[in-house]
Amino acid sequence: MTDYDVDLFVIGAGSGGTRAARIASGHGASVMIAEEDRIGGTCVVRGCVPKKLFVYASRFAEEFEDAAGFGWTLAKPSFDWLTLRDAVANEVTRLSGLYRKGLEGAKVAIREDRAVVTGPNSVRLARSGETIRARHILVATGGYPSFDPPIPGGELGISSNEIFHLPSLPKRMLVVGGGYIALEFASLFVRLGVEVTVLHRGDNILRGFDEDIRNRLRDALEHAGITLRLGCTVERIELLEGGARRAHCASGAPIDAEVVLVATGRRPNTVGLGLAEAGVALGPLGEVVVDQTSQSSIPSIHAVGDVTNRVNLTPVAIREGHAFADSVFGGKPWTTDHSLVASAVFTTPEIGTVGLGEHQALAAGYELRVFEAGFRPMKATISGREERIYMKLVVDAKTDRVLGVHIIGHDAGEIIQAVAIAVTMGATKADFDRTIALHPSAAEELVTMRTARAG
Ligand code: NDP
Numbered sequence: 001m002t003d004y005d006v007d008l009f010v011i012g013a014g015s016g017g018t019r020a021a022r023i024a025s026g027h028g029a030s031v032m033i034a035e036e037d038r039i040g041g042t043c044v045v046r047g048c049v050p051k052k053l054f055v056y057a058s059r060f061a062e063e064f065e066d067a068a069g070f071g072w073t074l075a076k077p078s079f080d081w082l083t084l085r086d087a088v089a090n091e092v093t094r095l096s097g098l099y100r101k102g103l104e105g106a107k108v109a110i111r112e113d114r115a116v117v118t119g120p121n122s123v124r125l126a127r128s129g130e131t132i133r134a135r136h137i138l139v140a141t142g143g144y145p146s147f148d149p150p151i152p153g154g155e156l157g158i159s160s161n162e163i164f165h166l167p168s169l170p171k172r173m174l175v176v177g178g179g180y181i182a183l184e185f186a187s188l189f190v191r192l193g194v195e196v197t198v199l200h201r202g203d204n205i206l207r208g209f210d211e212d213i214r215n216r217l218r219d220a221l222e223h224a225g226i227t228l229r230l231g232c233t234v235e236r237i238e239l240l241e242g243g244a245r246r247a248h249c250a251s252g253a254p255i256d257a258e259v260v261l262v263a264t265g266r267r268p269n270t271v272g273l274g275l276a277e278a279g280v281a282l283g284p285l286g287e288v289v290v291d292q293t294s295q296s297s298i299p300s301i302h303a304v305g306d307v308t309n310r311v312n313l314t315p316v317a318i319r320e321g322h323a324f325a326d327s328v329f330g331g332k333p334w335t336t337d338h339s340l341v342a343s344a345v346f347t348t349p350e351i352g353t354v355g356l357g358e359h360q361a362l363a364a365g366y367e368l369r370v371f372e373a374g375f376r377p378m379k380a381t382i383s384g385r386e387e388r389i390y391m392k393l394v395v396d397a398k399t400d401r402v403l404g405v406h407i408i409g410h411d412a413g414e415i416i417q418a419v420a421i422a423v424t425m426g427a428t429k430a431d432f433d434r435t436i437a438l439h440p441s442a443a444e445e446l447v448t449m450r451t452a453r454a455g
Contacts, residue, residue, distance in 0.1 A: 003133065003135075004121065004133045004134055004135045005032075005132045005133045005134065006029075006030045006031060006032045006109070006132060006133075006134050006135070007024070007029035007030045007031065007134070007135045007136065007329065008020075008021070008024045008029050008030070008031045008032070008134060008135065008136045008137075008138060008325075008328075008329070009031075009032050009033075009034070009115070009123050009132055009134035009136070009137050009138070010031065010032070010033040010034070010108075010137075010138045010140055011033075011034055011115045011117070011123070011137070011138065011139050011140060011141055011273070012033075012034075012035060012041065012139070012140035012141040012142060012269075012305075012307075013033050013034075013035035013039045013040070013041060013099065013103065013110070014040065014041015014042055014043065014044075014140060014141075014142050014305065014317070015041055015043050015044070015305065015314045015315075015317045015318050015321070016041075016140040016142075016304040016305030016317030016318060016320055016321040017033060017035075017041070017138065017140030017141075017304070017305070017321060018033070018039075018040075018041070018099055018102065018103060018321075019317075019318045019321035019322050019325070020138050020140065020304060020321030020322065020324050020325045021033045021103060021106070021108045021138075021325075022102060022103065022106040022108065022325075023321070023322050023325035023326060023329075023330070024325040024328070024329040024330075025106040025107055025108050026106060026330075027325065027326070027329035027330040027331075028329070029325075029329045030109075031106075031107075031108045031109070032108070032109040032110075032111060032132060032134070033103060033108050033109070033110055033111070034110075034111040034112075034113050034114070034115035034123070034125060035110070035111075035112055035113075036112070036113060036114035036115075036126075038092075038096050039096050039099045039100045039103070039110070039112075040092070040095055040096040040099045041142055042142050042143070042306070043314040044092065044095050044096060044099065045092055045096060046160065046161050046164060047160070047314075048314055049091070049092065049095060050088045050089075050091075050092055050164050051160075051184060051185075051188075051346065052346060053084075053087075053088045053091060054084070054088065054164075054188050055184070055187075055188050055346045055348070057079075057084050057188070057192065058187070058188035058189070058190075058191035058192055058348065059191065059348060060077070061077075061079075061191040061192070061193075062191070062348075062385065064077045065383070065385070066379065066383035066385055067383075068383075069382045069383040069384050070382055070383070079169075079192055079193060081166070081168060081169035081192070082168075085164070085165065085166070088164065089164070089165075111125055111128070111130075113125040113126060113127045113128055113130075114126040114127065115273075116272070116273060116274040117137060117139075117273055117274040117275055117277075117278045117280070117301070118131070118274055118278065119278055120137075120278060120279070120298045120299075120300045120301060121133055121134055121135065121137070121300055122134070123137060134300075135300065136300055136301075136302065136328060137300060137301045137302070138301075138302050138303065138304065138321075138324060139270075139273070139275065139280075139288055139296075139301065139302070139303040139304075139307055140303065140304050140305050140307065140317070140321065141268075141269040141270065141273065141305075141307045142268075142269050142305055142306045142307055142317075143266035143267055143268055143269050143306035143307065143309075143312065144266060144267055144269050145159035145160055145161060145181075145262070145263070145265075145266055146264060146265050146266055146267040147159070147262055147264070148264075148267065151176070151234050151235070151236060151237060151262070152235070152236040152237070153236045153237035153238055153239070153245075154237060154262060156237045156238070156239055156245050156260060157176065157237060157245070157260035157261065157262040158259065158260070158261055158262070159261070159262055159263070160181050160185065160261070160263060163185060163261055166259065169192060169193065169194060170194055170257065170258035170259040171194065171195060171258060172194065172195040172196075172197075172256070172257035172258055172259075173186075173189055173194050173195070173196050173197075173257050173258070173259045173260070173261060174196075174197050174198075174199060174245070174247050174255060174257040174259070174260045174261070175196060175197070175198045175199070175260075175261045175263060176198075176199050176200075176234050176247070176260065176261065176262045176263060176264055177198075177200060177262070177263035177264045177265070178198065178200030178201075178202055178204075178205035178206065178207070178230075179205075179206065179207075179263065179264075179265065180206075180345055181263040182198060182200070182261070182263035182264075183198070183205060183206065183217070183221065183345065183347050184345065184346050184347055185261055185263065186198050186221065186226050186347075187221060187224065187226070187346075187347035187348050188348070190224055190225050190226050191224070191348065195225075195227075195257075196225075196226045196227070197226070197227040197228075197229060197255055197257070198221075198226060198227070198228045198229065199229050199232045199234050199247060199249060199255070200228070200229070200230055200231075200232060201231070201232065201233040201234075202230065202231070203230050203231055204218060204230065205217065205218055205221075205228070205230075206345070206351075208357075209345075209351070209353065209357060209406075210353065210357035210358055210359070210360075210392060210394075210404070210406040211357070211358065211359055212358070212372075212390065212392055212406070213351055213353065213357075213390070213392070213406050213408050216349075216388070216390050216408050217345075217347060217349070217351060217408060220347075220348075220349050220408075221347065223386065224348070229249065229252065229255075231251070232249040232250070232251070232252060233249060233250045234247050234248070234249055235248050235249065235250055236248050237260055240256065243258070244256050244257065244258055245257055245258070245259070245260045247260060266306065266312065267285055267286060268283075268285055268286045268287040268288065268306060268307045268308070268309050269306070269307055270282060270286045270287070270288060270307060271286065275288065275296075275301075278298065278301070279297065279298050280296045280297055280298050280301055281296065281297035283309065285309055287307060287308055287309035288301075288303035288307055288308050289308075290302065290303050290308050290310075292335045292336075293323075293324070293327060293333070293335055294308070294320050294323070294324045294336075302324050302328070304317055304320035304321045304324055305317030305320060305321070308320075310338055311338050311341050313341060313343060315341075316336065316338065316341060319336045320336045323335055323336050340354060340355055340420070340423060340424050341354070342354035342416050342417060342419075342420035344412065344413030344416060346413065349387070349389075349408050349409045349410065349412070350408070350409070350410065350411065350412040350413050351406075351407070351408050351412055351413075352405075352406075352407045352408075352412030352413045352414075352415055352416025352417075352419075353404070353405070353406045353407070353416060354404065354405050354416055354419060354420040354423050355394065355402070355403050355404030355405060355423050356394055356403045356404040357394065357404055357406065358370055358392070358394050358404070360404075361394050361396075361403050361404060366396050366397075366398075366403065367396070367397040367398060368394060368395065368396065368397055368403075369395045369397045369429070369452040369453075370392065370393070370394055370395070370452060370453045371392070371393040371395065371429070371449035371451075371452055371453065372390070372391065372392050372393075372449070372453055373389075373390070373391045373445040373446075373448075373449055374388055374389070374390045374391075375388065375389055375442075375445065376388055376389075377389050377409065377410055377442055378440055378442075379410075387409070387410075388409065389407070389408070389409030389410060389412075389442050389445075390407070390408050390409060391405070391406070391407045391409075391445055391446060391449075392404075392405070392406045392407075393405055393429065393432070393446070393449060394406070395428075395429045395452075399428070400428040400429050400430055401426060401427070401428050401429075402422070402423055402427050402428065402429055402431075402432065404423075405419050405420075405423060405446070409442065410442065411442065411443075415442070415443045415446075418443075419446065432446060432447050432449075433447065433450075435447040
């Protein structure tokens with residue numbers, strides 16, 4: 001290693017970059033990693049982890065109410081935002097520390113600095129001015145919340161980055177967007193006592209999900225007290241005297257709130273990274289264009305995770321980072337299969353999904369048998385809560401293979417993770433049928449659906 005300072009320089013210590021750094025080091029490579037923000041990346045610091053903790057907090061609201069039907073008498077519960085906010089911040093700090101320890105333990109050199117690519121094998125650290133020559137560079141810089149195209153006055157809104165640090169719980173909140181982030185925060189803040197209005201340009205939420213799931217979630221969110229204004233393109237946001245914000249939609253009355261969360265998607269984080277100048281091909285959203293092995297148009301530069309805009313989920317980034325490190329440094333080449341990735345939306349009710357939705361499967365030319373179960377969960381019989389669980393199996397009529405499973409309701413995320421194993425293995429409906437039910441559970445309905453939906 002005479003020509004290079006390190007075998008691998010990783011830009012970004014999030015999920016994908018950290019995994020790649022540790023695995024490469026384990027294969028004997030000398031590795032340096034740069035992070036300009038906090039170690040841990042979006043998922044740990046300002047995404048999945050703090051969000052899920054907020055979701056847990058929000059669900060107590062209904063647990064307290066449900067307890068009454070089971071004989072519990074509780075004093076009127078009250079909620080303190082600062083207690084939650086600071087507890088979550090402390091947990092994030094703990095996890096970020098664990099990520100750092102993991103890197104240090106793996107003998108990865110850490111630079112808390114912004115790295116800029118200066119050539120196929122060189123990186124400059126912006127603050128220290130240090131230049132590192134690296135045999136391989138891995139770009140794992142993730143994404144950032146996009147306000148693009150900009151809404152006039154959009155700077156009066158906040159993104160999911162800031163929502164974790166609100167100084168106080170607002171009385172009213174507007175949420176712009178109808179995707180994962182918009183709906184997860186709408187769903188949790190309404191349960192913390194905030195009046196939430198979702199302003200979404202489309203005629204239904206969660207584009208791309210199975211239609212029956214979308215419709216049921218829409219109804220459930222409205223039932224939880226969220227005002228959904230669909231077909232509402234926000235034209236501008238203005239600041240009112242006293243600090244409130246007013247959003248103007250193309251149609252309908254303007255609407256005011258103390259906080260506007262703009263959740264209109266995320267973009268690959270490549271701005272100012274020097275990639276285009278170094279000859280790395282970027283796609284229309286600025287994503288690093290990579291092949292199945294995560295290699296960019298410059299052979300010594302690879303990229304994993306959201307910066308490549310493939311399947312923008314943490315476990316996918318981790319898998320891509322692992323595959324890269326094994327392939328390049330471990331002599332064990334393998335690639336990530338992006339074709340079947342389970343995901344959950346942590347609204348309440350929760351969504352768990354894997355594989356093709358019914359409409360997607362039809363569009364792909366499959367002849368289908370569709371099985372559905374809709375029922376009231378056992379707990380709701382006594383709590384009296386108006387709550388349903390819905391499950392759908394999308395089955396290829398020709399081969400009997402289960403192409404997709406879609407669940408909305410309590411624990412959908414937990415259930416779908418286990419079902420995803422079967423679907424990944426190519427399970428058929430007959431395999432589901434020969435599986436003996438676990439009773440009493442909600443998930444047992446997955447193996448007791450006997451009759452395909454008519455039509
Ligand atoms: P999404 O792509 O899920 O949703 C973006 C939403 O914003 C859509 O409803 C979209 O509408 C709308 N939108 C896009 N552009 C505009 C615009 N110019 N004006 C008005 N509305 C607009 O992005 P998110 O930011 O919610 O999440 C980003 C990604 O992060 C997700 O795709 C997911 O991969 C990941 N994520 C995963 C989570 C999980 O696994 N639980 C949780 C959170 C994030 P339309 O449908 O009309 O395009």
